[in-house]
Amino acid sequence: MGLSLSKHSMERVIAKAKEHGVGICSIRNSNHFGIAGYYAEMAARQDMIGVAMTNTAALGVPTFAREAAFGTNPIAFAVPGLEGKMFSLDMATTTVTRGKIEVSAREGKTLSPGWAVGTDGLVAGDPVKLLEDMLFKRGGGLLPLGGEGESMSGYKGYGLAVMVDILTALTSGGVFGGAVMDSEITAARVCHFFMALRIDLFRDPGEFKQDISRMLDELTALKPAEGAERVYYAGLKEQEAEKRCETAGVPLTDEVWKTLKETAEGLSLPVPAPRL
Amino acid sequence: MGLSLSKHSMERVIAKAKEHGVGICSIRNSNHFGIAGYYAEMAARQDMIGVAMTNTAALGVPTFAREAAFGTNPIAFAVPGLEGKMFSLDMATTTVTRGKIEVSAREGKTLSPGWAVGTDGLVAGDPVKLLEDMLFKRGGGLLPLGGEGESMSGYKGYGLAVMVDILTALTSGGVFGGAVMDSEITAARVCHFFMALRIDLFRDPGEFKQDISRMLDELTALKPAEGAERVYYAGLKEQEAEKRCETAGVPLTDEVWKTLKETAEGLSLPVPAPRL
Numbered sequence: 001m002g003l004s005l006s007k008h009s010m011e012r013v014i015a016k017a018k019e020h021g022v023g024i025c026s027i028r029n030s031n032h033f034g035i036a037g038y039y040a041e042m043a044a045r046q047d048m049i050g051v052a053m054t055n056t057a058a059l060g061v062p063t064f065a066r067e068a069a070f071g072t073n074p075i076a077f078a079v080p081g082l083e084g085k086m087f088s089l090d091m092a093t094t095t096v097t098r099g100k101i102e103v104s105a106r107e108g109k110t111l112s113p114g115w116a117v118g119t120d121g122l123v124a125g126d127p128v129k130l131l132e133d134m135l136f137k138r139g140g141g142l143l144p145l146g147g148e149g150e151s152m153s154g155y156k157g158y159g160l161a162v163m164v165d166i167l168t169a170l171t172s173g174g175v176f177g178g179a180v181m182d183s184e185i186t187a188a189r190v191c192h193f194f195m196a197l198r199i200d201l202f203r204d205p206g207e208f209k210q211d212i213s214r215m216l217d218e219l220t221a222l223k224p225a226e227g228a229e230r231v232y233y234a235g236l237k238e239q240e241a242e243k244r245c246e247t248a249g250v251p252l253t254d255e256v257w258k259t260l261k262e263t264a265e266g267l268s269l270p271v272p273a274p275r276l
Numbered sequence: 277m278g279l280s281l282s283k284h285s286m287e288r289v290i291a292k293a294k295e296h297g298v299g300i301c302s303i304r305n306s307n308h309f310g311i312a313g314y315y316a317e318m319a320a321r322q323d324m325i326g327v328a329m330t331n332t333a334a335l336g337v338p339t340f341a342r343e344a345a346f347g348t349n350p351i352a353f354a355v356p357g358l359e360g361k362m363f364s365l366d367m368a369t370t371t372v373t374r375g376k377i378e379v380s381a382r383e384g385k386t387l388s389p390g391w392a393v394g395t396d397g398l399v400a401g402d403p404v405k406l407l408e409d410m411l412f413k414r415g416g417g418l419l420p421l422g423g424e425g426e427s428m429s430g431y432k433g434y435g436l437a438v439m440v441d442i443l444t445a446l447t448s449g450g451v452f453g454g455a456v457m458d459s460e461i462t463a464a465r466v467c468h469f470f471m472a473l474r475i476d477l478f479r480d481p482g483e484f485k486q487d488i489s490r491m492l493d494e495l496t497a498l499k500p501a502e503g504a505e506r507v508y509y510a511g512l513k514e515q516e517a518e519k520r521c522e523t524a525g526v527p528l529t530d531e532v533w534k535t536l537k538e539t540a541e542g543l544s545l546p547v548p549a550p551r552l
Contacts, residue, residue, distance in 0.1 A: 022298055026478060049443075060497060064504040069495060077439050083545040087442065090482060092374070095428055114428040145432050146421050152371055152390040152428070156421050159365035159510040162495075163353050163362020166363065167325075169489050170355070177494055202302060202447040211446050212325035218453055219345060219438075225397020228340040233433040 002033035002054075002190070007026045010052070010194050017048055017196040026167065028174030036076035037090030037235070043196035044056075044078035048206040052076040055168045055186040058178045059134060060094045061141040063148075063155040066121030066136070068141040071190075072097050073164035078235070079199075081212035088235030093161040094142040098134075101127045101142070105148045114147030114154075116140065123148050135231055167193040195238040230257045250271040278309035278330075278466070286315040286328070293324055293472040302443065303446040303468045306330075309370030310351035313511070318552025319472035320354035320362055323481040326470040329399065330354040331444045334454045336370045337409060337417040339424075339431040342397030344410070344417040345454045347466075348373050349440035355475075357488035364511030369437040370418040374410070375416070377403045390423030390430075399424055443469040446483070447459050525551045 002263025009025055016023030033039075033232030036052045043050025072092040079087050086182035096115050104111055105127035119139035133140045148177045167175035174191035184187050222231045245251075252260070257274060266269045285301055290297030308314035309315075312328045319326025332347030335419040355363050372391050380387055381403035396413035409416045421433025445452035450467035456466050475481045498507045521527075528536070533550060540547045 008391070022300065024298065029482040048449075053322070059506055062498060062507055062509075064501050064520050065495075065498040065507045066501045067498060069498060076380075079442055081409065087438065089432075089439055091429070091435060093432075113424075117501065121499075121504065145429055146371065147390075147428060151388050152288070152422055152423060153367070154320075155508070155510070156365075156367040156369075158455060159353075159367060162363065162376075162491075162509065163365055166488070166493070170484060171325075173479050173483070173487070176487070177491055187326070189447065199447070203449050207449065208446060211449070211452070213445065215438075215441070215453055219341075220345060222341040222345060225340050226395065227341045228397065231338055231341045233438065234431070267538070 002031035002192070005030055006033040006039055006052075006192055006194070007042075009192070010042050010050075010196070013194045014043055014046055014196045017198050018046075019152065021190060021201045022195070022197050023270055024195045024196040025193075027171075027194075028096045028169065028172035030192055031190065033186045033190070033192055036074045037078060037088050037238075039194055040076035040078035040090070041086065041088055044080045044088070045079060046196075047199050047209075049195075049197040049199060050076070050078045051193070051197075053164045053168055053193040055165045055180055055191050056178065056192070057181045059070075059098055059141045060144055060158075060161055061117050061121065063150065063158045064121070065146065066117065066119060067139045067178070068163040070158075070165055071154075071180055072142065073161040073168075075160065075164060080209050081214055081216055084212075085213050085216060086239065087212060087233060088215060089239070090235075091145075093145055094146060095145050096142065098131075101131060105131055110174050114143055114152065116142050117148060128175065141147065150192075151219070164193075196240065214266045278307035278468070281306055281316055282309040282468055282470070283318075285468070286318050286326075288468045290319055290324065290472045293319070294322075297477045298471070298473050300471045301469075302445075302448040302449035303470075304306065304445065305465045307463045308464070308470055309468055310399050311366065311507040312350045312360045313354060313364050313514075314472055316354035316366070317362065317364055318354035320364070321438060322472075323356060323475050325471075325473040325475060326352070326354045329439045329440045329467070329469040331442055331450075331452065331456055331464070331467050333495065334455045335417045335464055336373055336434075336437055337393050337397065338511055339434045340397070342393065343415045343454070344394060345433075345457055346420075346437040346441055347446075348418065351436065351440060354373060355488055355493055356485050359489075361489050362515065363492060364514070365511060366437075366511075367421075369421055369433050369440060371421050371423060371433065372418065373408075374418065377407060377469075381407055384484055390419055390428065392418050393424060410547075418535045440469075452497075484503065488541070 003086035013023035039052035040050035058068040060070045072094045076090040116124045168191035289299035292477040315328035316326035336346045352366040392400045422430035444467035
């Protein structure tokens with residue numbers, strides 16, 4: 001259970017940081033750990049710099065290659081500002097995740113050029129064919145952040161994805177690269193990396209948080225581009241959505257609600273009335 | 277002198293890691309520190325994970341904004357493989373650096389769409405106008421890795437650039453964001469971050485390096501995309517160029533050679549004969 005293991009590990013990493021200034025661990029043979037940013041934010045809420053990463057099943061194709069050799073390998077990084085403000089980056093190192101390809105397939109749309117390549121290693125347009133090629137491991141897959149080839153610097157996203165593989169799997173002696181995949185008898189056996197770093201070893205945490213708040217305020221105060229409404233910083237959209245959910249409830253699709261309801265009934269748990 | 281200060285700092289960080297497992301420092305009010313990867317590789321050559329970052333003069337425009345609020349803010353990360361092999365990532369978090377815009381201006385080329393925005397915050401094509409707008413701080417500038425808006429995930433490069441600003445300047449109490457710039461009386465007063473992390477605290481360094489070598493071999497053995505020659509990993513091109521220079525000499529433009537010669541003569545130093 002990646003979720004339970006990861007929460008426990010981040011708690012230990014934070015405890016170690018409290019005692020020694022910094023806490024770091026990596027984990028092998030785990031399972032899907034949920035939201036990377038959740039663990040990084042645990043540290044940020046205790047006046048620490050929080051980092052969380054995981055490797056994932058190989059879906060990403062290196063620059064100039066035609067087959068997958070790394071996952072969407074997310075990086076999460078969080079630091080606190082004043083009064084609950086937080087800079088919280090949580091990003092896949094591929095341009096998009098498989099979810100976006102699936103949405104394009106459902107909506108019958110052509111893929112954007114920087115998202116994926118087909119079995120020939122060139123930009124893929126058809127999401128249905130791509131998903132099939134990926135499923136049957138015929139080649140092709142997601143592009144690293146920066147897209148195809150070198151013109152938009154796709155090798156940088158590729159480099160970041162490999163960095164995540166190194167910090168998670170190579171430090172822990174786990175499975176890496178193209179070998180990370182689900183099989184009929186095992187999950188992908190993914191590896192994680194967690195770090196917490198005490199801010200007070202650098203400077204007064206109050207002053208640090210004041211500067212973070214000033215930085216974030218400066219970013220959102222920037223004049224938007226022609227046609228754009230606002231300038232965000234990492235985590236702001238999610239934080240605003242969280243606040244909306246706290247008052248208005250969590251929006252669920254009919255399908256998700258049905259699954260939750262059936263699961264609850266199967267376990268003889270009370271099902272709350274949905275707000276419609 | 278950012279170069280001298282940074283070498284000294286990385287040496288101390290490595291010494292601290294030797295004693296305590298991990299060494300970390302950040303520096304404010306510095307100056308251009310040269311090649312970020314140089315410092316990360318210092319740690320990698322001592323069986324450590326090396327990290328180096330710096331913020332730089334604000335040239336990068338946040339997603340949906342129209343003025344610069346962060347620098348090209350490079351991230352360097354290096355780990356050793358066997359027999360001198362090394363994974364060495366050294367990347368600006370903007371899609372390209374100003375140098376590429378200058379080259380396009382000299383060659384009379386139109387800019388690629390993911391590289392920069394003009395004073396309206398929309399994609400810029402004319403490199404001469406862009407450089408002038410940037411010089412006179414009229415707005416516009418370089419795009420973060422991932423390009424304009426959200427379709428290619430430019431907010432991820434933007435997030436990484438801010439992360440570098442936080443680790444370098446916010447931890448050290450230095451200058452950050454749009455305020456990082458050269459003036460008539462000061463340099464940009466940039467800030468750095470260095471980290472070294474001992475591999476033997478995770479696992480046997482010999483086994484780690486063996487796995488790194490295997491990973492890098494697997495990456496270069498991937499079948500290239502249609503029309504591509506080879507698959508690289510971060511640092512490989514530079515390592516091959518270094519080897520070529522060691523035997524064939526370092527190629528210099530006439531202009532650089534002239535400057536070096538004049539500097540040497542001005543200091544009454546002997547000038548070696550160039551290989552032509």
